[in-house]
Amino acid sequence: MTTSQRWKNRPDGSNWGDFGPDDQVGRLNLLTPEKVRQGVAEVREGLAFCLSLPLDYPGGNILNPRRHPPALRPTVRNGRPNMNYRLGDDDPDVTDVICDDLVILHTQYSTQWDSLAHVGQLFDADGDGKPEALYYNGFRPDEHVRGPSDPKDAGGANIAEARSTSEAQALGIEKMAETCVQGRGVLIDLHARVGRERVAVGYDLLMSIMEADGVEVESGDMVCLHTGFGQLLLEMGRKPDPASMSNACAVLNGRDGRLLNWITDSGLAALIADNYAVEAHPAVNHSGCCASLPLHEHCLFKLGIHLGELWLLTPLADWLRSRKRHRFLLTAPPLRLPGAVGSPATPVATV
Incomplete structure (x- = not known):
């Protein structure tokens, strides 16, 4: 597979081809040995934090009717x-x-990683005037990311009778696992500034929070956004309240172009939050042809930035804040499950 075989034009603002014509891990290429050493250098106490919810949280299927507890x-x-x-x-x-x-197991029910095959877009990559469905770096449905056409072959209710399987022959989560996903984590504590109020965080607010806390993000860092949502789920004891969930805790505003540009320019290797989708869902001011998940489009489709969702960050955030720190060693590989488009994770932060 080469770039010339898959696309002639690449989306504006994307990095398709920058890591090679057949790249399948995107900005995880920035997790170099130097970034691992930087992460290890943040280990001073030898304390470890589990950043995963119990995988039977949040409970029920309030957050997503298609995903159920294990x-x-x-x-x-x-x-x-x-x-x-x-x-x-x-x-x-x-x-x-x-x-x-x-x-x-529904792979994206609880603490999870999105693979680069999780969200694609329609885009005219071959220049014929007709947009086609594509994923990061020009990989295509049916050819590279396959799934059944008959609903009888999908869904948990029919698992015993399913005649075919879904499989990402490119961009599957196993590609992420093979990188080991280890390096320096940087925590931005949104909760400390806005509490559990539902706030759509754009560029200006994010920069003011980072400046107030002295947080710096460098190329290859894995950024964790603490909103308190994961802790709220724990407090609800597997019985999440729909009204509370839809109006709780900070989310990123994926419609803010300056925020998206910062994600590009910062060089961050992965973007993680303890909330449901990292960004506001549904998106702010959604209308017309724009992506329904604009930050997912920007990260997964254009830049090859994996997204982590529903992590448990509050104990780590509290510990770091009490010591005026924001960096740590993060080790967070997904399951090495070939062909999967998402995966549970049991991330570990070591301080």
């Missing part, structure tokens, strides 16, 4: 559930007791 079940052994299974049955000389299970 279903955990034992495997079957000799026709019986393989949980607390005695291998020897009544043989007193065999003392082993075995548990073994499986999970049916």
Whole structure:
């Protein structure tokens, strides 16, 4: 696969081809050995923070009706559930007791990464005047990102009868996992400035918060936005309130062009938040032909910036703020699941 085979024109403001014609990891190319060393240099106390929610949070399917909590079940052994299974049955000389299970998992239900195959756009890349569906770096549906056409082959209800599978043969989450996703994390504490108020954060507000807290973002940093949303979900105990969820905590304003330009110019390698979609969803002032998720378009489609969502950042944010710090070592690979367009994550921050 080469650039000339996939596109003649690239979207305005994109970096298609800058990391090579067949690049599939985008700005994670900036996680160089030097960035890993910078992250390691932030480890002073040897304390680690788990940045994942329990994967059965938020609970129910209020945030997204298509995504459901994980279903955990034992495997079957000799026709019986393989949980607390005695291998020897009544043989007193065999003392082993075995548990073994499986999970049916919606990959983007809880703490997650979006792969670069998660969101694409219509764009006229071959110059024939007709926009076609594309993903980052010109990869195409059906050819590179495949899925079933029959709804019977999709959705959890029909999983046993599904005849075909979805598969991102390019841009799958395993490409992200292979980079190891380790380097310097930088936390921007929006919650400390606006509390749990629903605020659409644009460029001006973001810059004022960063300046007040002395936060600097350099090329290759992984940026984490603390809004308090993940902590709010924990407090609701797997019973999220729809009204509270739709009006709680800060979100980025994906319609703010200067904010998008800052994301481009900063050189950040990944963008992460503890809220549902990083940006306001639905987007601010959505109308006409504009992308319904403009920040997703800018990051996933144009720049190859992976997005992390629904992380748990409050304990880390509180610890950093109490010590006037904002940098740490972040280790956050997704599952190495070939073909998946998203993945749960168990990120670790080490300070």
